[in-house]
Amino acid sequence: xxxxxxxxxxxxxxxxxxxxxxxxxxxxxxxxxxxxxxxxxxxxxxxxxxxxxxxxxxxxxxxxxxxxxxxxxxxxxxxxxxxxxxxxxxxxxxxxxxxxxxxxxxxxxxxxxxxxxxxxxxxxxxxxxxxxxxxxxxxxxxxxxxxxxxxxxxxxxxxxxxxxxxxxxxxxxxxxxxxxxxxxxxxxxxxxxxxxxxxxxxxxxxxxxxxxxxxxxxxxxxxxxxxxxxxxxxxxxxxxxxxxxxxxxxxxxxxxxxxxxxxxxxxxxxxxxxxxxxxxxxxxxxxxxxxxxxxxxxxxxxxxxxxxxxxxxxxxxxxxxxxxxxxxxxxxxxxxxxxxxxx
Numbered sequence: 258x259x260x261x262x263x264x265x266x267x268x269x270x271x272x273x274x275x276x277x278x279x280x281x282x283x284x285x286x287x288x289x290x291x292x293x294x295x296x297x298x299x300x301x302x303x304x305x306x307x308x309x310x311x312x313x314x315x316x317x318x319x320x321x322x323x324x325x326x327x328x329x330x331x332x333x334x335x336x337x338x339x340x341x342x343x344x345x346x347x348x349x350x351x352x353x354x355x356x357x358x359x360x361x362x363x364x365x366x367x368x369x370x371x372x373x374x375x376x377x378x379x380x381x382x383x384x385x386x387x388x389x390x391x392x393x394x395x396x397x398x399x400x401x402x403x404x405x406x407x408x409x410x411x412x413x414x415x416x417x418x419x420x421x422x423x424x425x426x427x428x429x430x431x432x433x434x435x436x437x438x439x440x441x442x443x444x445x446x447x448x449x450x451x452x453x454x455x456x457x458x459x460x461x462x463x464x465x466x467x468x469x470x471x472x473x474x475x476x477x478x479x480x481x482x483x484x485x486x487x488x489x490x491x492x493x494x495x496x497x498x499x500x501x502x503x504x505x506x507x508x509x510x511x512x513x514x515x516x517x518x519x520x521x522x523x524x525x526x527x528x529x530x531x532x533x534x535x536x537x538x539x540x541x542x543x544x545x546x547x548x549x550x551x552x553x554x555x556x557x558x559x560x561x562x563x564x565x566x567x568x569x570x571x572x573x574x575x576x577x578x579x580x581x582x583x584x585x586x587x588x589x590x591x592x593x594x595x596x597x598x599x600x
Contacts, residue, residue: 287304305563375463474582491545
């Protein structure tokens with residue numbers, strides 16, 4: 258697939274929604290080698306956020322996209338706890354998403370659904386803390402692959418309490434003929450303010466979300482979940498090459514890695530030792546190629562769940578991301594990750 262923008266690369270019209278980012282916790286000592294190969298010492302073990310998002314349309318309907326980490330992580334299923342110990346991860350979570358929402362008097366009962374990009378422990382949080390009226394929205398194949406949860410199924414990666422007593426909606430992208438820049442899509446609210454996107458590869462049923470932040474002109478924030486664990490997997494690209502103003506800082510890296518500044522720095526890890534970290538590498542690579550088409554558009558801001566590079570740029574909840582285009586965060590955030598390559 259050619260990631261270069263074409264005359265057909267136009268995003269649909271619709272209403273806007275407010276969106277805020279919540280960083281309730283962090284993961285430290287996270288190894289990146291299982292996700293992509295990198296010989297830079299500073300990218301061997303990193304500390305990253307675990308972003309969640311509050312999205313509210315113009316009629317007052319609210320959803321959360323991902324829940325980050327839970328405070329009592331030792332209560333996770335044994336498989337998840339074992340992963341944390343095996344990877345020697347540090348989890349820092351004093352307040353979870355619900356605590357932060359309540360601290361700012363956000364009405365929890367207004368959250369109609371928790372939309373999960375995927376089921377991993379650093380995204381699913383603790384849904385059981387939310388009212389039973391809050392539905393759980395998951396991607397294709399999740400129910401069959403993961404339910405019943407632990408302890409009803411010993412090897413499950415989720416808890417039965419994560420979904421019991423509440424409605425679970427599994428998105429079927431084959432039931433809609435909507436596609437946005439090559440990605441199957443679902444208009445969640447039906448007003449064009451929030452689209453769920455099928456972005457398979459990293460995990461069963463992995464989804465992204467496209468939120469319209471302004472109209473006239475249209476601007477969007479794309480929530481990429483774990484489609485990438487570092488922006489160097491997405492950028493640079495033929496449609497978004499490194500600007501000349503940034504090349505001088507990383508000339509040594511470009512020369513060493515024979516990169517002309519128009520191809521991503523990293524590729525999905527294919528080493529069999531790390532097979533458990535990516536459900537389907539082929540699909541994961543195709544998802545990244547499709548996301549490059551969004552990234553080539555200057556009115557789309559892409560935020561991945563663990564992108565530490567943008568934390569000093571964007572405003573967090575209760576502030577919104579809606580004026581990102583006016584504030585120039587697009588260019589600031591897009592290339593901020595290059596600091597990891599500076600000599």
